[in-house]
Amino acid sequence: MSRFELLVRGGTLVVPYVGTIRADLAVAGGRVAAIGLDIPVSDAATVLDATGKLVFPGAVDAHFHLGIYRPLSVDAAEETRSSLVGGATTVLSYFRTGQHYLNKTGPYETIFPEVLSSVAGHAWTDYGFHLAPMDTAQVREVPSLVEQSGVSSFKYYMFYKGFNLSADSRDAKAFTMSDEYDLGHLYQLMEAVAEAGRSADRRVSLSLHCEQAELMRLFIDRVRADGDPQTLKAYSDARPPLTERVAIGEATTLARATGCAVNLLHLSSGEALAAAREARAAMPGVDMRFEVTLHHLCLSYDELDGLGAKVNPPIRSHADTEALWDGILDGTIGWVASDHACCLEAEKGDELWPALPGFGGTALLYPILLSEGMHKRGLSPTRVAELVSANPARAYGLDGRKGNLLVGYDADLTIVDPDLEQEVTTDLLLSGQDHCPFEGRKVRGWPVATVLRGRIAYQNGQVVGSPTGQFVAR
Numbered sequence: 397m398s399r400f401e402l403l404v405r406g407g408t409l410v411v412p413y414v415g416t417i418r419a420d421l422a423v424a425g426g427r428v429a430a431i432g433l434d435i436p437v438s439d440a441a442t443v444l445d446a447t448g449k450l451v452f453p454g455a456v457d458a459h460f461h462l463g464i465y466r467p468l469s470v471d472a473a474e475e476t477r478s479s480l481v482g483g484a485t486t487v488l489s490y491f492r493t494g495q496h497y498l499n500k501t502g503p504y505e506t507i508f509p510e511v512l513s514s515v516a517g518h519a520w521t522d523y524g525f526h527l528a529p530m531d532t533a534q535v536r537e538v539p540s541l542v543e544q545s546g547v548s549s550f551k552y553y554m555f556y557k558g559f560n561l562s563a564d565s566r567d568a569k570a571f572t573m574s575d576e577y578d579l580g581h582l583y584q585l586m587e588a589v590a591e592a593g594r595s596a597d598r599r600v601s602l603s604l605h606c607e608q609a610e611l612m613r614l615f616i617d618r619v620r621a622d623g624d625p626q627t628l629k630a631y632s633d634a635r636p637p638l639t640e641r642v643a644i645g646e647a648t649t650l651a652r653a654t655g656c657a658v659n660l661l662h663l664s665s666g667e668a669l670a671a672a673r674e675a676r677a678a679m680p681g682v683d684m685r686f687e688v689t690l691h692h693l694c695l696s697y698d699e700l701d702g703l704g705a706k707v708n709p710p711i712r713s714h715a716d717t718e719a720l721w722d723g724i725l726d727g728t729i730g731w732v733a734s735d736h737a738c739c740l741e742a743e744k745g746d747e748l749w750p751a752l753p754g755f756g757g758t759a760l761l762y763p764i765l766l767s768e769g770m771h772k773r774g775l776s777p778t779r780v781a782e783l784v785s786a787n788p789a790r791a792y793g794l795d796g797r798k799g800n801l802l803v804g805y806d807a808d809l810t811i812v813d814p815d816l817e818q819e820v821t822t823d824l825l826l827s828g829q830d831h832c833p834f835e836g837r838k839v840r841g842w843p844v845a846t847v848l849r850g851r852i853a854y855q856n857g858q859v860v861g862s863p864t865g866q867f868v869a870r
């Protein structure tokens with residue numbers, strides 16, 4: 397019997413917070429067991445040659461939507477498969493009760509086990525969940541979710557406030573409110589999350605979708621009254637960056653008042669980034685971390701139209717994408733995620749308002765960061781690994797297990813050819829989604845193999861074997 401299950405040989409390891417190291421990496425029991433120079437091939441059952449390649453820790457795609465528009469089991473099978481293509485080995489998916497997902501309301505005590513059993517056996521990556529308490533009864537479940545269910549992060553949607561689906565179809569099915577979903581609900585949720593964090597051995601946090609509902613109401617009405625153009629630019633005008641700024645102000649003010657650790661999700665505009673920077677400077681004692689998505693970094697309504705790219709917050713201008721890259725380069729942004737939500741072309745159609753929001757992108761996590769970040773803008777490979785792997789792992793209670801290449805960590809990694817050029821096509825991404833807003837984009841830097849807990853799960857453009865992803869309690 398071999399000492400090691402797997403040996404990754406000849407590559408350059410990219411170690412977050414450390415740097416790049418020319419070394420071999422060996423796996424035993426699914427974990428990194430040795431890092432050294434010239435580990436003998438005869439010690440390993442399987443050898444992966446990484447000569448001339450970069451070996452990155454598997455990405456932790458911290459913003460995902462398994463099962464939002466299709467059954468959980470189908471999304472788990474097809475969309476985590478797509479994650480492997482882009483070097484992600486863990487996905488952290490949002491889930492809430494109400495419309496979409498399981499179309500159910502009730503306590504997480506009964507619904508969350510159903511979520512877990514629907515995904516079990518189907519996922520190609522490891523996975524965890526962020527849950528959104530939608531009413532006071534669910535807020536009361538926060539302590540047990542943290543202590544017993546392995547859920548250490550929660551979500552609040554600033555823009556659900558005040559909308560009533562039955563009385564108002566401004567944005568079709570996007571809004572789902574419960575009777576008390578407002579800043580009062582947010583305050584008590586933050587109190588509960590902060591309290592749970594005080595007695596936990598890991599970071600317990602609240603993630604916020606920051607768009608302000610009352611201003612959206614006004615700007616949506618104005619766009620519709622002004623010719624109602626069916627364009628991505630019109631959608632951005634209807635939910636302008638000002639709504640992000642106001643929501644960020646509200647959220648961070650309440651975070652300070654309650655001591656709650658917060659993650660401001662998918663900042664989409666230069667103005668949102670400025671508001672986040674100002675909040676951090678004004679409230680240095682508040683643990684606030686900032687996320688951007690691949691699509692807000694790379695897609696703009698100046699260069700792209702077509703409602704396939706409808707998403708919340710909207711796709712912004714080219715100037716906004718450049719502002720977000722500045723936030724990455726200067727360290728303001730904590731991590732980059734995909735906000736992957738598999739949404740078929742038939743759900744988009746050619747009408748702006750009924751089109752379902754969201755689309756996939758998980759397969760492009762490392763490729764976009766390497767192409768646009770490393771090659772084009774001089775980001776180091778180490779910083780890339782921090783942005784897609786180590787930083788989200790730390791933020792969401794996975795440090796010590798995921799997000800780095802150190803002895804004792806899970807052997808989750810991706811071997812990247814930094815100079816492999818690809819033109820993005822829908823087929824290449826191995827997703828169930830039948831279109832791709834990134835289609836035609838040329839990228840440089842692409843994973844050639846992805847390993848989950850020591851097992852080769854993706855190689856040469858195909859998944860290998862069967863899905864072995866597991867739930868990770870955090």
Ligand SMILES: [Zn+2]
Nearest residue numbers: 459461490735
């Ligand atoms: Zn999302």
